Amino acid sequence: MTRLTGFELKKILQKKIVWVTFVIFLVFQVFITSGAYFIASRYVDGKFLETKADWFKTDRRNSEKLSGRKIDNTLLAEIEESKKYIPEEAGERESYAYLSSDEYNKKVRPYEIINRLVQYMAGGIKNEDKTGALVQEMLYSTRHKAQEILWDDYKLSKAEKEYWREKEKEVPEVFTYQYGGMYEKIIDMSGCYYICMFITFFIAICITSIFTDEHIRRTDQLILCTKYGRWQSYVAKIIAGCIVVTSATLILFVITLACFIGIYGMGSFSAMVQVVIAPLYPGNISAGKTSIIMVLLLLLSSVVLSIVTMVLSELLKSNTGTMAIVIAVGFLLARLVAIPADFKFIGKIWNMLPINLLKADEGFFDLRLWNIFGIKFTLWQMAFVAYIIIGVIFFFIGKRKYCKYQAGGR
């Protein structure tokens, strides 16, 4: 089996299109993750203000300085104090003179990121005290109100709301700010989501021909009448396809990770996901754990999508037809079609498609639940099980089709 898999790998890796596609996607991914850092600069009023690299470095420094601080009245008071230095006029606020001033850089800028987070936590609801300042109690109660509004938007059932209220109890009452660094980027679009998108295309272009090439070249007749030409050959092809796709995913991920670490730093593994990317999320989960789960989902979805694609190509006996289905359903439709919240069942399934699930705000943090025999599962928890089941089902459908293949009608 190992030798057969080796030869199947050789067949795949000898194709120029595999390498060309991979290199193009690798360049795209590196550009998306770090292009702006190295190329772009910030210009205000037609004058050079700073390079993007300096911008990122300053924000990172400021965030790291605040790391470990509780978002309580003391910090909120400091934020309010910093706001006093912000000009009231919008034009002035965005002028070169202001943005390059010491006042902005020393008094306002250090609190810009935490101020933005606080605004997100309040979910856009204004709930300030008589002086106009946001105080701790109001911030957290406003966050709860914003959560309830969001849950209504999702059309969560009473049971689902109750589930999340219970989960919310596990979240500390007062948040501690920690810099998310690379973890934030892994979770947001530039990390797992883009890799998933590129891998979907990679699978559609490079993996669809593993089985169909044998039929097109008519090498199938030679293979199928050999001792190991049926079941073993099938397994070897599936394993080889999965190895290529998983390796491509891992390489893309490792290079992306290296870019993130270089630009944004490690960040804190234990940072609450609420202070890193999802202020209204009601569960107690760290950014580090979320990143690991998303990467595991990315790897699993790559393997399962590879199996589904290879089996589809064997069922259809067409690599172009399979390519069209994978790109249309796996990417285009998944991204272009949003299922309204009223169609809950379909919406949940739709958001479990890898490309949707790995988009943090839409899929991964989707609060709708699956209720299986009284046990509630989030979409990502259910995805692990569903992906494995789908992979196994397709694997055996493909096995049946391949092993019973008839070399007739030519």
Next chain:
Amino acid sequence: MKLIADRLSKQYKNKIAVDRVSVEFTKGVYGLLGANGAGKTTFMRMLCGILSPTSGTVTFDGIDSGEEEYRNILGYLPQDFGYYPSFTAWDFLMYMSALKGFDKKSAHKRIEELLDFVSLSDVAKKKIKTYSGGMKQRLGIAQALLNNPKILVMDEPTAGLDPKERVRFRNVIENAGKESIVILSTHIVSDVEHIADYILMMKDGRLVFNAPSSGIEGSLEEFYLGRFGD
């Protein structure tokens, strides 16, 4: 050693490609003759287990053609087949040897012998896409012989071979026929005239002649044309 095709039929929607063919093969060389479209290739594919018959069975000493054990003693050279253009002859034969269950060491030894036998040793490390039609055909013959098959099925094996290669090929088949069942189909009568122990003739999917070649008086070509000349 007995290969039995029992009332073998293959029917496509509105066409019967093979019609109730029953043959018993024992050691020796069988020349399968017939015009294009007579059903030779369909019959051979069924013998190799890569095409299921509509009815009938193929067994070798009681082993069904669908079993792994049957495929283990089978060598097949299809009429029209492809290669992996970026593989070298060595890679290709190593791959086929892996499919035929060889370990690496014994595969190396056997492949060296076969490459020498089909005169491809010098170009063994060159990519197959650089090969001529005849070289590819010889490579195909080599892969069919890899596992010293007890059943060797060859569909138009001499296509693309030059006269010198044809003579060498005939010698190989003659030798193979002493230990195995060799079935080769062709529409070139001279290819089987001197080496076939038995002659089978197919017409419109039916087996119309099955007899030892020694029983045919005069030239086989004349005999064949006498039967199919119309």
